[in-house]
Amino acid sequence: MDTEQFEPIVEMKNVALAYGDNPEVLKNINFSFRRGSIHFLTGKSGAGKTSLLSMLYLAQKPTDGTLKVFGNNVALTDRDTLAFLRRRIGVVFQDFRLLEHLSVFDNVALPLRIRGMKEKEIRQRVIELLAWVELSHNMYVKSSEISGGEKQRVAIARAVINRPELLLADEPTGNVDSEIALKLMKLFAELNRLGTTVVIATHSNELMRRYNYPRLVLADGNLSYLKDTSVG
Amino acid sequence: MTVTEMDEIKQAKALENKLAPTNALRRNGNSVSKATAKQRAARIRELRRQKAPADKNQELPIDEGYSKTFLRVTVAVSVFLFAITLAGVLGINSMFENSRNQVVSNFTVQVLPLPNAQNSREDLLNIVNFLEKYPDVEQVTVLSDAELRALLQPWLGANVDIEMLPIPKLLDVKIRNGRNFDYRELTVRLSEISAQASINDHNLWLSRLLKFINSLKMLAVTILILVAGGCVASIVYAAKTGLNVHRDIISILHTMGATDEYIAINYVKQISQMSAVAGIVGAILSVPAILIIAHMAQGIEAGIFNSATFGMEDWVFILLLPFVSATLVALTAYLTVVKTLRHMV
Ligand SMILES: Nc1ncnc2c1ncn2[C@@H]1O[C@H](COP(=O)(O)OP(=O)(O)O)[C@@H](O)[C@H]1O
Ligand SMILES: [Mg+2]
Numbered sequence: 001m002d003t004e005q006f007e008p009i010v011e012m013k014n015v016a017l018a019y020g021d022n023p024e025v026l027k028n029i030n031f032s033f034r035r036g037s038i039h040f041l042t043g044k045s046g047a048g049k050t051s052l053l054s055m056l057y058l059a060q061k062p063t064d065g066t067l068k069v070f071g072n073n074v075a076l077t078d079r080d081t082l083a084f085l086r087r088r089i090g091v092v093f094q095d096f097r098l099l100e101h102l103s104v105f106d107n108v109a110l111p112l113r114i115r116g117m118k119e120k121e122i123r124q125r126v127i128e129l130l131a132w133v134e135l136s137h138n139m140y141v142k143s144s145e146i147s148g149g150e151k152q153r154v155a156i157a158r159a160v161i162n163r164p165e166l167l168l169a170d171e172p173t174g175n176v177d178s179e180i181a182l183k184l185m186k187l188f189a190e191l192n193r194l195g196t197t198v199v200i201a202t203h204s205n206e207l208m209r210r211y212n213y214p215r216l217v218l219a220d221g222n223l224s225y226l227k228d229t230s231v232g
Numbered sequence: 233m234t235v236t237e238m239d240e241i242k243q244a245k246a247l248e249n250k251l252a253p254t255n256a257l258r259r260n261g262n263s264v265s266k267a268t269a270k271q272r273a274a275r276i277r278e279l280r281r282q283k284a285p286a287d288k289n290q291e292l293p294i295d296e297g298y299s300k301t302f303l304r305v306t307v308a309v310s311v312f313l314f315a316i317t318l319a320g321v322l323g324i325n326s327m328f329e330n331s332r333n334q335v336v337s338n339f340t341v342q343v344l345p346l347p348n349a350q351n352s353r354e355d356l357l358n359i360v361n362f363l364e365k366y367p368d369v370e371q372v373t374v375l376s377d378a379e380l381r382a383l384l385q386p387w388l389g390a391n392v393d394i395e396m397l398p399i400p401k402l403l404d405v406k407i408r409n410g411r412n413f414d415y416r417e418l419t420v421r422l423s424e425i426s427a428q429a430s431i432n433d434h435n436l437w438l439s440r441l442l443k444f445i446n447s448l449k450m451l452a453v454t455i456l457i458l459v460a461g462g463c464v465a466s467i468v469y470a471a472k473t474g475l476n477v478h479r480d481i482i483s484i485l486h487t488m489g490a491t492d493e494y495i496a497i498n499y500v501k502q503i504s505q506m507s508a509v510a511g512i513v514g515a516i517l518s519v520p521a522i523l524i525i526a527h528m529a530q531g532i533e534a535g536i537f538n539s540a541t542f543g544m545e546d547w548v549f550i551l552l553l554p555f556v557s558a559t560l561v562a563l564t565a566y567l568t569v570v571k572t573l574r575h576m577v
Contacts, residue, residue, distance in 0.1 A: 058487075059486070106291075127279045128276055139279070158488075
């Protein structure tokens, strides 16, 4: 076993985040995730869930404190290395953030192309995954032309095609009906069982009631940890 | 097959097995939901055989529209101006070289007679002796009276005794290394030997022309630098605006783990392809323009110069311009994009 397995996959110590000169959105955040864990990240709208995730997917650096991702202190990591770390993270954005001018295929292929994988292998993998998420019939359709539910599946396929070690989902159930939401949750659970560390930001009490995952609660810029999930 | 590949396949199979029965992400719950693993495998095989559409869109698109058109026109006009200026320089060069090659290997010295024939002869002898010892002079020939008579015949008629006339003597001087021969120096030195001698001045005249042509070339180079500068500025502008318009796409690409280099190469590939096409258009348009200018120049050159030979290699030069410009565009765009991306998430 390599030592990485014992190290937390992400770790925040006294992390604070402020946008520009505004007051801090997040203050003194402390937590760490074990490899293979699954968590909810919750809090009211505007509590800073998206902000916290954006630091985890390395789109923002903490304005204070220490953030370590895969053992790398992001403040001390150069631009290109950060890019390589991002390749190990899958993100499902609340608003999908697909490249609307590209086909479904090209959107899902993107993380593999960025990794420099051979086109033949990319084709193999993407076709397989698209068949699995039932999007084969729309493979070469522009992603701006598909329905919201289909976009969601494209976003998820794109997030998992690279078999990420860390999967971050920002309100993945916010835009879909509850039936699809539950299916999504099943998918995340399965991926987690296969070893992926998962963080799901949500403010849906229903969802948290159904799944007994430990919760991180954001309120007033502070983070608290709720292991007992019977609260609802 | 490597161990990791086997692992990956095993993992993928496990994922497939676990997820397939849950029908996790069915589109409408009934149409394909009963597909067995076998059917799905067949479907995947079939999909793999299908050809992907050829018109693959670029990840970071350069939008059609004002700025793209502007860039195309800029590149085409730049290459057009480049080509014409370059053709002018090459043409003048070749005209001049052709004339120069002829005159440089020899020149004539004219010696005016003195009132006294004896003095004239001594003067001529001094001059010949001086010239024969002069560096780089190969041979000095005094044109005979017969030759002089032949030269003068068209003007003076056949039956003139040139001994009776104060006709200057002509010396034909053959030189080595004619290109670097210093006529000024020789003129000065020769005047110290004899006041009667003068160098036939077409070489002097040529060296003045050479100066003029050199300043023309400097002017051409200045024009080229200005044109290239304008071109570079438009590309920097286009790249910067393009990147700003697509901030969100760039941020998605970055989030997926793209390096700045990856994004820059994606952009540069498109922009250099585009400018190569625009450049080819500019170069093709310049061909008739060059031919017209060359045709007009033929009127001037007659008599003074040999024809400007515009050879194959000169045309190759001009037709290479689109690729030179595409390279310039690529380099500029790459540096601009990488620099701009450093300030983006
Ligand atoms: N890019 C930004 N610039 C300035 N303020 C921002 C930005 N993004 C978020 N905020 C502010 O940060 C706070 C937390 O927002 P967010 O992280 O989106 O919360 P949540 O995802 O929990 O709804 C909000 O007050 C929001 O207005
Ligand atoms: Mg949010």
